[in-house]
Amino acid sequence: MRCDLLVLIFTASVLTVSGFDPDLEMEQIPDDEARARIYLDYLDKEFSKRATQSALADWAYASNITEENLKNKVSTAAV
Secondary structure, three states: OHHHHHHHHHHHHHHHHOOOOHHHHHHHOOOHHHHHHHHHHHHHHHHHHHHHHHHHHHHHHHHOOOHHHHHHHHHHHHO
16 A cells, blocks of 8 residues: 555656646556546646736736736636
8 A cells, every 4th residue: 555655656746747748648547546646636736827827917917007917817817
C-alpha cells in the first residue's frame, strides 16, 4: 500500500512538472484511481490559475477603468 502511494505521488509530480496533457497521457497510467487523482490535481491547478488570472483582471479594471483593462477582463473571463 505504501509503495503504491509513493508511485502515485511520484507519477503526479513528474506529470505536473513535465507539462501534463490529460488527453494524451491518461491511458499510460494503469490504475483508475491514480488516473482520477492525477486528473483532479491537474484540474485543481488549472482552475486555480484561471481564477487568479480572472481576479487580477477584475481588480485591474476596478482600480483603473480603461478600455485596455476592460478588454483584458472580458478576455480572461471568456477562458
